[in-house]
Structure formats: C-alpha cells, structure tokens
Amino acid sequence: xxxxxxxxxxxxxxxxxxxxxxxxxxxxxxxxxxxxxxxxxxxxxxxxxxxxxxxxxxxxxxxxxxxxxxxxxxxxxxxxxxxxxxxxxxxxxxxxxxxxxxxxxxxxxxxxxxxxxxxxxxxxxxxxxxxxxxxxxxxxxxxxxxxxxxxx
Amino acid sequence: xxxxxxxxxxxxxxxxxxxxxxxxxxxxxxxxxxxxxxxxxxxxxxxxxxxxxxxxxxxxxxxxxxxxxxxxxxxxxxxxxxxxxx
Numbered sequence: 001x002x003x004x005x006x007x008x009x010x011x012x013x014x015x016x017x018x019x020x021x022x023x024x025x026x027x028x029x030x031x032x033x034x035x036x037x038x039x040x041x042x043x044x045x046x047x048x049x050x051x052x053x054x055x056x057x058x059x060x061x062x063x064x065x066x067x068x069x070x071x072x073x074x075x076x077x078x079x080x081x082x083x084x085x086x087x088x089x090x091x092x093x094x095x096x097x098x099x100x101x102x103x104x105x106x107x108x109x110x111x112x113x114x115x116x117x118x119x120x121x122x123x124x125x126x127x128x129x130x131x132x133x134x135x136x137x138x139x140x141x142x143x144x145x146x147x148x149x150x151x152x
Numbered sequence: 153x154x155x156x157x158x159x160x161x162x163x164x165x166x167x168x169x170x171x172x173x174x175x176x177x178x179x180x181x182x183x184x185x186x187x188x189x190x191x192x193x194x195x196x197x198x199x200x201x202x203x204x205x206x207x208x209x210x211x212x213x214x215x216x217x218x219x220x221x222x223x224x225x226x227x228x229x230x231x232x233x234x235x236x237x238x
Binding site for chain 2: 112114115116117118119120122123124125126127128133135138139140141142143144145146147148149150151152
C-alpha cells in the first residue's frame with residue numbers, strides 16, 4: 001500500500017514536472033482556485049498538495065481496486081461452501097429418521113370406554129338450581145355412585 | 153366430599169327424599185355437598201327410592217365403569233370399598 005502511494009505520488013510529481021514547461025497560464029487558472037498572483041509567477045505553476053492528492057487519487061483508487069478483487073475473491077468460496085451444504089445434509093437426513101420418532105414414541109394408553117348406567121326415569125328437583133330434572137338424564141359415562149339420603 | 157375429589161371420573165348422585173324441599177336445601181347447605189362435584193337431587197314422590205328397592209337411609213349403590221353393579225349396601229358409604237372397586 002505504501003509502495004503504491006509512493007509510486008502514485010512520484011508519478012504525479014513527474015507528471016507535473018513535465019507539464020510545467022508546456023502549461024499555459026489559462027490551464028493553470030482553470031485548475032487552480034482564483035488567487036491574486038502575478039500572471040508570470042512561477043509559484044502559480046507548482047502543484048498544491050490538493051492537486052497532488054487529486055492527481056494521485058486515481059492511483060489510490062487503482063491501489064484500492066487491487067485489493068477489491070481479493071475481497072471479492074474471498075466471497076465465492078463462501079458461496080461455494082453454501083452450495084455444498086445441501087449436498088452434505090441430504091445424505092445425513094434420511095426420511096426414515098423422520099418417521100422413527102413416532103414409531104419409537106411410547107404408545108399412549110387407549111382411552112377407557114365407559115358405559116353409562118341406565119337410571120329410571122323419574123322427576124326430581126336439582127338442588128343446585130331448584131329446577132326439575134329427570135333422573136335418567138343425570139346418568140353419565142363412567143363409574144356411578146348412588147347415595148340415598150334424607151335431611152333427618 | 154373427599155371421595156368426589158379423589159375420583160373425578162366417578163359420577164356421584166345424591167338421591168334425597170323424605171321430609172321437605174326446604175329441609176333438603178338446608179341439608180345440602182350444611183353439608184356443603186353442592187360445592188363438591190356431586191349432583192344432589194330431591195325426590196318428593198319416593199319413586200326413585202322405590203325403583204331401587206330402598207326402604208331405609210342412608211344407602212349406597214356402586215356401578216363400575218362398565219355399568220355393572222359392584223355394591224348395594226345400607227349405611228354410610230364405605231370409602232375403602234369404593235376405592236377398591238375403582
């Protein structure tokens with residue numbers, strides 16, 4: 001990088017030096033900002049640091065562009081590995097393994113099928129809400145306990 | 153009742169009769185049976201008791217999950233017998 005900048009600066013100085021003899025005052029006026037100097041002032045023909053930097057910029061860009069391909073060159077291998085991944089994953093993930101968890105899962109016990117006791121049809125009063133109900137409608141599936149009671 | 157809490161699948165139906173409806177309501181309030189998962193009903197006609205042949209109380213009848221008669225006994229509910237049957 002240093003070497004490149006040094007070469008660019010050297011080329012810029014050489015370019016300016018060779019251009020000093022042939023450059024006219026109109027050319028200098030076009031490149032330089034307006035400064036109150038005599039038309040024949042030799043200092044006006046000398047390049048300013050800004051001009052040097054401006055002239056050296058292409059060289060820097062060239063130097064930077066030299067590094068860009070390196071950065072670009074590093075990305076393709078990454079994409080290449082990305083494209084390789086599916087090929088590696090496909091053989092390691094056989095479809096048989098996807099079905100195996102359900103096959104290896106412990107079987108849940110089958111739900112118990114309860115029967116419903118047949119209770120006689122008779123009108124009763126539901127003490128939870130005071131509504132009249134049919135005893136036969138109170139039967140539900142499952143074990144059933146009938147408890148006969150009286151207040152006194 | 154602890155039995156209803158221990159066996160949530162057990163359907164418990166309390167069939168009350170005799171006396172009056174007001175006394176039946178007072179009974180369920182005092183015993184707190186309405187708060188438990190127990191269906192408490194009252195039969196003023198005794199028809200339900202007669203259909204099961206009940207002549208005294210308390211009395212309890214237990215059916216298993218298949219609807220088969222397990223126990224039919226007078227007196228207080230035998231929790232151990234019910235637990236063993238379930």
